[in-house]
Every structure is written in structure tokens, then in C-alpha cells.
């Protein structure tokens with residue numbers, strides 16, 4: 001199990017280095033930690049998650065896993081790292097609609113050359129969906145689809161789970177169930193969980209809280225949406241869709257064609273709040 005560190009991490013889009021979505025942030029995520037990322041809509045949460053997961057590369061600064069700067073990896077190595085070591089859970093589930101539930105779960109196994117034993121039925125049981133292997137994604141409720149998506153993110157036993165508002169489309173009961181599932185599954189196996197959420201109660205479960213405001217990490221947690229449903233994410237009405245088209249288990253590959261430029265200067269401004277050991 002590896003740590004993730006990021007240093008002077010800076011991201012801007014296009015030719016606008018003066019408009020930095022992330023402005024020189026630094027931090028360290030230890031193996032096995034549950035890290036929650038909060039901040040207002042547009043503050044750069046998804047951008048940070050995508051950079052930490054190797055879905056995107058910084059304009060400036062570094063993300064290191066096992067000491068290796070992700071930007072120095074070949075495309076092939078970066079794709080391999082994402083496939084094998086990362087599991088992504090998105091707000092919109094992103095199951096492949098033309099594949100059965102079972103085949104959605106088989107995809108990360110086959111992409112990683114992992115022989116199928118009983119993982120599909122085991123993981124369906126873990127997420128409370130025994131016997132639903134032959135179902136189509138659109139035959140499942142939102143909460144059920146998100147539980148399949150969680151199984152798909154974990155089935156190949158990645159070290160890092162990155163979840164971007166995974167309960168944003170769920171009602172309170174399903175949101176609680178999904179959060180408990182993700183937290184429990186990651187803790188029992190010592191996996192690192194990095195989750196973007198608006199939900200205050202999830203913040204309480206975190207080992208480390210990263211609060212982003214105007215591209216910087218700040219100490220205050222006032223940006224956790226006031227009045228957010230107790231356990232459900234509360235996306236703001238004007239929340240932009242996540243960038244990129246994350247429509248497959250290997251959606252990472254679709255997002256690696258960005259070629260960030262690297263001019264400009266970032267300011268390191270780490271400000272992380274450690275919560276006590278949780279749950």
C-alpha cells in the first residue's frame with residue numbers, strides 16, 4: 001500500500017494560467033486513510049480528485065505515488081496504474097448500460113488480466129445485491145446501481161478508491177447505505193478512500209479533511225454545505241457536470257488526452273485538518 005503526496009499542485013485550463021482552478025496546494029495522504037474533500041461548487045474538488053487519480057495531469061506541481069511523479073510516467077504506465085491501482089466511483093454511477101451487472105463487474109477483472117473465480121458473486125453479496133448478476137443496469141434503482149458501481153470500483157482490489165459525490169443522486173437512506181458501504185469496505189481492507197462530498201456527516205468519518213476554497217486548501221470547514229442533507233450529498237443547482245466522459249470502467253483512458261501546459265508559479269499553501277481516528 002502506497003502513500004499519495006502532492007506538491008505545489010496547480011491546474012488551469014486552456015490559456016488562462018491567471019485563472020487557476022488549483023493554486024499550488026500540497027499535502028500527503030497515507031495508505032489506508034479516509035480523506036474527504038469539501039468546498040463549494042466550482043472550487044476544484046473534482047479537479048483535485050482527477051489529478052490524484054491520474055485521470056488528469058497538473059499544469060504545474062506534482063502528484064507522487066510510491067515516490068513516482070505521475071507526469072513522468074508513459075501513457076501506458078499511467079493507464080496501467082489507473083486500471084490496477086485505482087477504483088473510481090462517480091456521482092452518476094456510470095455503469096455500462098449495454099452490459100449486465102455481472103459483465104460490468106467482470107470488466108475491471110479482464111482489463112487487469114485477473115482470472116475470474118467467484119469475485120462477481122462475492123462482491124454482489126457484499127453490496128447486498130445477491131443474485132442480480134443477470135440484471136441490466138436500468139433495471140436497478142439508483143442506490144442499487146451505485147452499489148454495483150462500488151463493487152466494480154473495488155473488485156480488482158485497487159489500493160485507492162476515488163469517489164466523486166457518490167451519493168449525489170441518492171435519497172437519504174441509500175446515501176447512508178452507500179457511504180457506510182464504502183467506508184466499511186475500505187477500512188476492512190486498509191484501502192485508501194478519497195471522497196468528494198457535501199455531506200456533513202461524512203466529514204465526521206474522515207481521517208483527513210481537505211477544504212478547498214478559491215484553489216487553495218484552507219483550514220475552515222465552513223464550506224461544507226450548510227443545511228446539506230445529513231448523509232446525502234447536496235449538489236448545488238448550478239453544479240457543472242464532471243469534466244470528461246466517465247462512461248466505462250476504464251473511462252480513465254478517455255481522459256488522458258489533455259496536455260497541460262506548465263508555465264506560471266504556484267504558491268504552496270497546505271492547510272489540512274486531521275480528524276481523530278474515526279468510526
Ligand SMILES: Nc1ncnc2c1ncn2[C@@H]1O[C@H](COP(=O)(O)OP(=O)(O)OP(=O)(O)O)[C@@H](O)[C@H]1O
Pocket residue numbers: 013014021039040041042043044045046047048238239240242243244
Ligand atoms: N475541462 C475543463 N475546462 C475548462 N474549465 C474546467 C474544466 N474542468 C473544470 N473546469 C473549471 O474548473 C473549476 C473547478 O471545477 P471542478 O469540476 O473541479 O469543481 P467542483 O469543486 O468539483 O464543483 P462541483 O461541486 O460543482 O462538482 C470550475 O470553474 C470549472 O468550470
Ligand SMILES: [Mg+2]
Pocket residue numbers: 045046047164242
Ligand atoms: Mg465536482
